[in-house]
Amino acid sequence: MERVWISRYDAGVPLSSAYPEWTVPDLLRRSASCFPESTALFFYGARLSFRELNDLTTRFARGLLRLGVKRGDRVALMLPNIPQAVIAYYGVLKAGAIVAPMNPLYVEREIHSQLADAGSEIIVALDLFYPRVHAVREQTGLPERIIITSLGDFLPPVKRLLYPLKARLAKRWVAVEKTPPVYDFLALLDAASPHTEDDSPLLPSMEPDALAQIQYTGGTTGTPKGVMLSHRNVVVNAMQGRLWCSDFQEGKEVFLGAVPFFHCYGLSTCQNLAVATGSQIVLLPRFHAEEAVKLIHQHRVTIVSGVPVMFAMITDCPKVGQYDLHSIRVCLCGASPLLSEVQERFERLSGVRISEGYGLTEAGPTTHCNPIHGVHPQGSMGLPFPDTDARIVDEETGLRDIPTGEAGELIVRGPQVMQGYWRKTEDTQAVLRDGWLYTGDIVRRDECGFFFFLDRKKDVIKPWGETVYPREVEEILYQHPAVREAVVVGAPDHHYGEAVKAFVVQKEGCAVTERELIEHCRRSLARFKVPVAIEFRTELPRTIIGKVLRRALRDEADTVPAGMQASRKAM
Template sequence: MIHDPLAPRAPDAAGRPAAAPCLSLEGLDVPLFAHLDRAAAEHPRRTAIRFHNARISFARLKRLAETGAAALRAAGLENGDRVAVMLPNSPQAIITYYAVLKAGGTCVMVNPLYMEHELRHQMADSGARVVVILDLLWARHQALLREFSPARVFVTRLDDGLRFPLSLLFFLKMRREGKRPDLGLDGRTVFPWKSLFRGRSRHSATDIDPKTDVAVLQYTGGTTGLAKGAMLTHANLMANVRQARTVLRGVGHKAEVFLGLLPYFHIYGLTVCVNLAVACGATMVPIARFLPAQTVKIIAKTRPTIFPGAPSIYAALLRQAGATREALGSIRYCVSGSAPMSGELLSRFSELTGAQILEGYGLTEASPITHLNPLEGGRKPGSIGLPFPGTEARIMDMETGTRVLADGEAGELAVRGPQVMAGYWNRPDDTAQVLRDGWLYTGDMAMRDADGYYFILDRKKDLILCGGYNVYPREIEEVLAGHPAVREACAVGVAHPTRGEAVKVFVVPEEGHAPSKAEILGYLRERLAGYKIPKYVEFRKELPKTLVGKVLRRALRDEETGKAAGVSAEGPRSPG
């Protein structure tokens, strides 16, 4: 009998899940685009990308990537040169990504919603020599981008990813609405994106060192100042895909369809919706913009089997009239990240779709996934699960970061594994702060229980100190998630003259409900210690979020800081 190292493992006698299978490091010494090469060889005619009325097979995706790579090399791109990709989820984003990798370049995935100061910092810091950008964004930012003198700018329109007649209809619609700006395509620096694919030459880099060459320079959210570029090597990203496939043992054995709703310019979306999908030979369905009602229709039409998302996305879909078992029943697995998912939401979405929902944890610096709840052996409410295969995790003391804490003690989560970044781009001091003896210090406060499950308590910097007590905002938010009149909530610390800090909670009521401050506080008093009860409650129609659905606690905190200083402070736009 042949032993399958990825076969499901039964729980032990106590009901605890067996340890995850060991991670094989074989095959990690090849470039990231090796997944595309294999998919094209094994499934040449299978649809790799489905976008409205357009279909691109794996064989064609590989051909386009290699043709584009040859054009980039002819334009002067050399190994390690950075290419800024400023596109929404679309076929162009996927094709460009693989063209850059095939050319030996480094992708800098840029949020299309960046404001001027964010874009200026990322362009200056990365030193990108080539820019690939959407037409409307180029029209808005070309004066700024020209300051950095890129060698080439390639401009695409959204209809470049469509087929006739939809491409023509979209073209006419945009022209009628005045959204077809003159792009200044001069044939010297600024070119149409399609010009990358007009030649017959093909290129696929053969001199890449997966362990040291950076495939993606992924900028963090800049929650503690200017965003830093995490250097994710080919081997880092290959390892995270291998880890995910090791855990998700049922994925990829038949034709899968991955819903591409998470933004590809965020490492969570790039890894799960593109890298993992291609490794599985799966069809990718990019969605350029999340509109809940339209997304339900897309799901019903394309029948995705894998739906990576975030709690706020799943909650929004549940509120749609068309969200039925018939429309959403194709989904087998939902991989949820970026924020904790309440037990009620998990049960409702799972019952409606029949899907298995897997909650996990990760961060940009780890490519990003480090933990996931197991497929077998049960899950624990509020837990991020167990470390990925090949990943070590431990809880360190907050004061020195040198003492490993016992189970049940709260401290900073540190992780170590092949998916951990090489460091921050041009920031050795910042790198030394978070990478210590091979361990990545995450900045998240966590604890491990006796069964080996990990629980995130909060961001270290989000901890609220109320009169000498530690208050974790997430605990308050999780309690409020159980209130029938509360859709979502966010707790922050605000300055207080005697207690140091006090808790303020922002509450978004469910539609048709209007809870009072007294009702909210009374509900919390029945469930939390007195020192955790908020002093201030503010009701809002919505909370500021990143594009992956994570509430921007920083934006709310900055608003309160601005009010205390006597100025009007508008929270910064999320970089995603």
């Protein structure tokens, strides 16, 4: 395979590397050995060193073993970015169990669906989420055991005392009776404190190819599936992220922990990368732009991984000019395409260029990223990571390689690619073929090796037998000065199969009509690509990390909008 992208790597980034035969907890053990007193986690004034974090994760693992957790059991984690999320993650893995992260926004139906699919009999959850977990248990019997923690558990002493009062005033206080089958997180840790070492269960040994986590896909295009990631998959992807930044300073970097750790992107590019390199994480359980820029300023944050909406909110923050963001050296963006306008404004504020990347849960998740320091073309999703191969093949058979510059389906191969889907053999066989992962994403590649995301294969619209990539239409809509956000989907049409429909959010203080936007599109797009209907919204449905729920909008567009026939004739 011709890897033309190698010449575009930053100096010092290798094509390949020898990865250690480690399990995920070894990342923490190594940093606890090399940087024992360095701060691992900062949380509203409280600090945990790597030595303390390593000790707490071991104690939590022993607590789980006392509760009857066995090697290979699946433990669900329903937690925001708080110290307990990191402790529970590494503690579950030290106990030989499998982590099954869960979105804290899930409602009862979704909670039960994931617990049942993963076979999770135990869950670690924030007390604020307990009513939903309790309701599921009352109705279904799952989970069998619930470990509850509070936002105040790891706050500094004074803030911990004041937290119950503050929570009650904010109407965010949930009283939970901690009697079996409900257990207290701190009590489990205390029961495995050093003075009980002699009668504590021994931690099981694990191999790198053992299953580490079942990471559920976002479900933005269908039913969520459990992606099986081994310890090797997780370790390698964290190490690949480390290799990508050639001037990384181990033991000295400071990460902003704003991307949710229950999501594969946050786990890999923030939590596991920071832990693997002895770097501090400044935890932010809920993203607020002003709080984020304040923390960057106060802690001299050097590395930020985020999603486009976070960077947009920072640039729009009224008080951003009061804070210095120039400590940031590395800025990563993923999950959805980044608008050039947002990138340019953020660069003016911080002095650092955002390196946009690409990945998917099935690949642990990162496979591509733009160079941290080198020049890259606008709109690129980057170059393949070290030890990662990428090809573009025809959409129909997936067997024929597509020429440079033309669109096709991206397939990837590398040590970070999943073992398969949990209990879904047919689905696994459909996407893992001859060692290659078929991503379902339509991309193109330029002559220098940079890849460009066009759209999801499932999102491609076929009006009049032609092919329309929604992102191309969205980029034209974004060029209109009154458009803040735009999403394009296919709407069923009984004459032509599908028609192009757009959902648009206008910028504050701006106004534009449907006809004006359609005329705007006509000037830049072939007529079959022009939306035949535009629906205005005040906001778009999103996942918790900011990705637009295109599937929800597509479901809404399953009937022909009023006026569509007239709009088509006018074309």
